[in-house]
Amino acid sequence: MLIYCVEDNEDIRKTILYALKMADYECEGFADGESFFAGLMNRKPDLILLDLMLPGKDGISILQTLRSETNAQDVPVIITTAKNTEFDKVLGLDTGADDYLVKPFGMMELLSRIKAVLRRTKMPRADFLCNGEISMSISRHLVKASDKNIELTLKEFELLRVFLENMNRVYSRDQLMNLVWGESYVGESRTVDVHIGTLRTKLGDAGRAIKTVRGVGYIMEEIK
The missing domain is CATH 3.40.50.2300 (Response regulator)
Incomplete structure (x- = not known):
């Protein structure tokens, strides 16, 4: 090492x-x-x-x-x-x-x-992830939604990656902050809300798969 x-x-x-x-x-x-x-x-x-x-x-x-x-x-x-x-x-x-x-x-x-x-x-992770019209190539750092390339920041990309790897699982804001920003980050949970709002907008209609769970956090539902 x-x-x-x-x-x-x-x-x-x-x-x-x-x-x-x-x-x-x-x-x-x-x-x-x-x-x-x-x-x-x-x-x-x-x-x-x-x-x-x-x-x-x-x-x-x-x-x-x-x-x-x-x-x-x-x-x-x-x-x-x-x-x-x-x-x-x-x-x-x-x-x-x-x-x-x-x-x-x-x-x-x-x-x-x-x-x-x-x-x-x-931890070993799959290189290609998808949910309905959303697809992600981790090695190429490429995201598509409805066959269109989506430009994401590093944190937006990591947020989407967490959701795609754990569909139908609810995450609290604190859990998302630890996973994406690191345990040492001391900012407000509002940061997560802002990034998820931007991520939803960039994904267009497919962004509706990311749901708010009132009083808890967020979940990405599997698109049937």
Whole structure:
């Protein structure tokens, strides 16, 4: 299990790498985006720890490139940063991070977060999902409804994926937030409502399959 740590503070980087090695992870550290992408060309990691405030290309820019232009689009990313505003957390998670950990943090918490993210992302999942006129190719990051390509944000895509993989199951807002935004997200449940509203609109008539369960949350009903 290989973990890359992108962190410009040498002391923090060394501490994290030491903790990872003591937990029997293979790991490698990088001080900036340039060296990280060079390492990525040589070997694809199983998980990436990414600081936001870096020399040169910042962490958000690195994450955007990682999710759109590399062969590591599916590699889970945990942001590790001192930036602790709700805006920063939402930006990081919506850009494609799987979890967000604010400094200072303990190594035991970091290792626990790593295990949780790996459990969540390494479960085998079907590549092609469908419900009536809605179809999704996970590997191609492609969604269609009524034979039309639908452009979704990363979080909208993950929300739809959860529903398609678990049709006829009711999810609370908190459950959806944990599954899609990560357990560290501290925003309001209104975020889920807004994203689901947008998702329904983009899916058109097929979006009616996503039902509101009053006082509980949401369900995607199977389209017969």
